[in-house]
Amino acid sequence: MTFNDEYECPICRHGKLAGITLMDAYACSFCRHIFTANLSEQIVRVEDSSTPMAWRWSGKRWRSVQSTNADLTLVVWICCIAVIVLPPVVVWVPAQIFPPLEGSKGAWFPNAWFVAIVVAHLTIGGWLLSEHYQWRPYVMLRDRMQRMFPES
Ligand SMILES: [Zn+2]
Known part of the structure; x- marks a missing residue:
């Protein structure tokens, strides 16, 4: 996962995530959710949702890393x-x-x-x-x- 590539949005699976200039963040082109990225761990976390959700990039697709309680x-x-x-x-x-x-x-x-x-x-x-x-x-x-x- 890098900031220069586009990724499928893990929430709507429709829009593309694109890096926001000058910020360690992505935005979806379709559902408009904002994600922050942890590039060393390859994790994105949604920031503008009431429920905390995160996904890890497996190289091909997103995997949910929800800490299920x-x-x-x-x-x-x-x-x-x-x-x-x-x-x-x-x-x-x-x-x-x-x-x-x-x-x-x-x-x-x-x-x-x-x-x-x-x-x-x-x-x-x-x-x-x-x-x-x-x-x-x-x-x-x-x-x-x-x-x-x-x-x-
Ligand atoms: Zn989306």
């Missing part, structure tokens, strides 16, 4: 499973114990409510995991949203 990963998975499993159970169990009268007007409601709860909590769980693993389509969508609705 095993404890945090475990906590994220436990939370995720709890968020996805518990609320639907809390909704489902009473509906089984006190089933609606057959043919009554609201008999459809427990099932519809159960499906809505499952979908909502799957979404929350998916968001948690996407945020933790920095799932690429999610990161790109988040970046696009931030550009469309800039805070401030």
